[in-house]
């Protein structure tokens with residue numbers, strides 16, 4: 159089964175061709191990061207207009223790289239939500255335009271389910287990676303979401319808990335701004351932290367014992383308080399130490415809580431996905447423990463891409479999902 163996937167939920171215009179939910183035949187991502195940098199975050203109208211400008215070229219390139227035409231496809235999978243309405247609509251309309259007249263089905267996919275399915279994807283010209291095994295504990299850590307889901311089977315999610323305030327990626331982005339670092343905050347903080355001491359500042363870890371929820375707003379406020387103190391004393395900000403200490407606090411909470419949940423639910427494996435799973439300190443912390451095998455996608459599949467939508471779309475397609483041509487987008491669509 160070959161699926162062309164389209165993703166345009168935020169500020170990446172992406173298309174990919176995926177075979178049988180795993181083998182990546184092509185993968186094209188046009189990022190708008192440079193365009194949004196001057197706003198310090200994603201500017202929705204700018205994002206939508208840019209998607210319109212690039213989407214057809216991105217889709218053409220994905221088909222060309224896979225050496226396939228539309229008639230070789232079994233379905234077109236497209237991100238239906240969650241995301242920015244004006245961005246989602248561009249991918250959705252492009253998908254509808256493609257399937258119209260070609261008699262191939264359209265399959266709407268949840269972006270968060272996509273992030274999780276990035277763990278199944280491997281490059282078709284490389285050996286297959288081991289498949290994640292159920293039951294697994296999935297930590298989804300992205301720009302807009304942070305949640306723990308127990309997966310006992312494909313496309314089956316039991317949400318155990320989620321963030322009560324900021325998502326982990328959002329915390330990285332906000333703290334980066336406090337430290338004068340550029341958007342997106344995750345990579346900037348990671349870079350700054352490389353020269354810093356993670357023990358320089360002791361920032362709070364919201365454990366929220368007895369629940370599987372997270373909270374990062376207190377941590378953000380704690381960083382803000384320290385930044386203000388330095389400003390009041392007209393002292394230069396120890397950016398590297400602040401970045402390293404903040405990052406250590408986030409990693410500590412994410413890893414300990416996920417391990418705890420994996421134990422409690424007797425998971426065979428841990429899966430980590432979403433933009434923040436690109437973080438080196440987080441990856442190293444998960445890989446350093448030997449209690450559970452950990453599946454983290456390669457870096458190029460951590461942030462938004464269409465390969466993951468093709469992988470998730472495959473399982474939807476196999477279960478018979480065929481969506482109508484008037485399918486609407488769902489900007490606030492939960493995973494479960």
Ligand code: ATP
Pocket residue numbers: 168240241269273299300301302303326327328330331342343344345348432433434435436437438460461462
């Ligand atoms: P969602 O998937 O929840 O709808 P999104 O699609 O905007 O949100 P992603 O693209 O999955 O989010 O991830 C982007 C987020 O990942 C940003 O908040 C960014 O700062 C963060 N991020 C990216 N790379 C890193 C990194 N190396 N370390 C920490 N955070 C990172």
Ligand code: MG
Pocket residue numbers: 168169170461462
């Ligand atoms: Mg993005």
Ligand code: FE
Pocket residue numbers: 269273300301432433461462
């Ligand atoms: Fe995302």
